[in-house]
Amino acid sequence: MKKYYDPGNGTLSKEVIEKALSRLAQLLKERNRRVELVAAGGVISVLMFGSRRMTRDIDVIIPPKDKELISELVDQVAEEQKLPKGQHAWLNDGVSFFGLQTKSNKQIFMHPNLVVYTASWYELLGMKLSGAWRRDADYHDAVHILRQIGNNNKSQTLVMSMKYRNFSPYVDDETFTKRFNRTWTDAFDDFD
Structure with missing residues (x-):
């Protein structure tokens, strides 16, 4: 399994996702911030179910008060780890178009400064x-x-x-x- 981002097919493996989220969490810690995100899409299949080896991006709902900060830090992680950034960043809120409404209590990533929950099943x-x-x-x-x-x-x-x-x-x-x-x-x- 590839442990890096593959720009040829634009996919993120479990290892790449965990490394990127860990770095994002570290950057939040450095700023003394804690953020909770709600995920939908392929990242759940990669991190929780193990039914996919890779996904194109991490689709999340970002709290409005944290959008600017998260966007800045996602771009920083993208630069450091050579991941996609901008409108189609490795972590983005493109799923907000669908109007995601819920948050479950199921965590797919947990760090004191960053928790990623799934939406309700x-x-x-x-x-x-x-x-x-x-x-x-x-x-x-x-x-x-x-x-x-x-x-x-x-x-x-x-x-x-x-x-x-x-x-x-x-x-x-x-x-x-x-x-x-x-x-x-x-x-x-x-x-x-």
């Missing part, structure tokens, strides 16, 4: 089953997310995840439900 599932349904990796992410929720109440899980579907592109109820049912079958059929 229902919200992540809703995002994956709607606008983020573009590649096999997104489908496999949805299976892993659904397994985190568990198979206790299928209809409740559908309703809860449906309320978090993306506004754009819009996915109608029937399409969303078909995707949910396929994901449910693949997530739990082997466990019944």
Whole structure:
């Protein structure tokens, strides 16, 4: 596994992500600041599920009061570690377009000065089953997310995840439900 950023295909490995986040945390410590971020996307699959080896970037929601500081420090880490910076930086809030609303208690990175949480599993599932349904990796992410929720109440899980579907592109109820049912079958059929 590559332990560095590969500019050829623009991907970050687990080792690169952890090194970059650790450096960001150190820079926050030097400024006597503590920041909590909420993540969505491939970084969860890389750091928590181990279902992907790499991701293109770390999609997070940055608290408004910390945006300027985080942007500055992300660029500094990018310079030091030869990672992408600017609008498509290695860590960015591009996911804010989807209106991420929740924060779970599940941490995927923890340091006294920087904690990265996942969004709620229902919200992540809703995002994956709607606008983020573009590649096999997104489908496999949805299976892993659904397994985190568990198979206790299928209809409740559908309703809860449906309320978090993306506004754009819009996915109608029937399409969303078909995707949910396929994901449910693949997530739990082997466990019944």
